[in-house]
Amino acid sequence: MGSADGSLTLVIQHMGKKELVTFQTSTTLREFQQKVEEMTKVPASVQKVVHRGRDLARNDPDITLDDCRVRHKDILMILGRPEDPVRDETLAAICDLETQAEAVVARLDAVCGDMDGMKKGFLPAALQSETRGRLERRLAAVSEELMRLLERLDALSVQQSAPEVRRKRKAVVTAISTQMDRADAVRAALAERGS
Incomplete structure (x- = not known):
């Protein structure tokens, strides 16, 4: 569950680095992946977003983080190689x-x-x-x-x-x-x- 204003802080982990990032519970997977692409330089098309052992990137890109049962302070691991x-x-x-x-x-x-x-x-x-x-x-x-x-x-x-x-x-x-x-x-x- 996020905060009262509908935001949640997530731990984004990629290549051994962790970063805290705040999103709205209404953020779609597509929007999330675009933000992750900006952070990690891993194109959204090749990202794997692992949350509790599941690849969220396989879901419909228009569902929200809340629909995926992503909660405040959850760790989302990003797999994929940055563009070179x-x-x-x-x-x-x-x-x-x-x-x-x-x-x-x-x-x-x-x-x-x-x-x-x-x-x-x-x-x-x-x-x-x-x-x-x-x-x-x-x-x-x-x-x-x-x-x-x-x-x-x-x-x-x-x-x-x-x-x-x-x-x-x-x-x-x-x-x-x-x-x-x-x-x-x-x-x-x-x-x-x-x-």
Whole structure:
């Protein structure tokens, strides 16, 4: 039960810190979570609000603290990770580089398609030498762009405390490296065809 004026003081606990905060008994869970987000920087969408062993965040956001049987001096534990704009920016940069790599891989696929057409005899012998030269230039451009993307990924600073970002970068690096190996194999096949 709160005070006579309908307010209640709660103990908000997050990451080992406790803070006393006063709310009205008529405060909705949505309003409560917004206030907690301001305090802890944990987005309301990822918060778990634990009260007496139950996650209040799973309830309807429009019910009140009083409806949840939250009483004066109760402890509400907030679980969730605060937003880290640096980590989010780094992850966004990695995803952007991954998208760029996919576009370069599409160009590599086009080179492979043209080379298959040449192998299958869809191109007259008189034009094969000229086409081989164009394919080699396109392949060199693809390899160079993949290398640039790897260099940009390497230049990104990723903190030890962000393992999901490190895993994402490693996955993108591995995918680009695989495509570089593929481009080298295509270059070798093209050179063999030319000799």
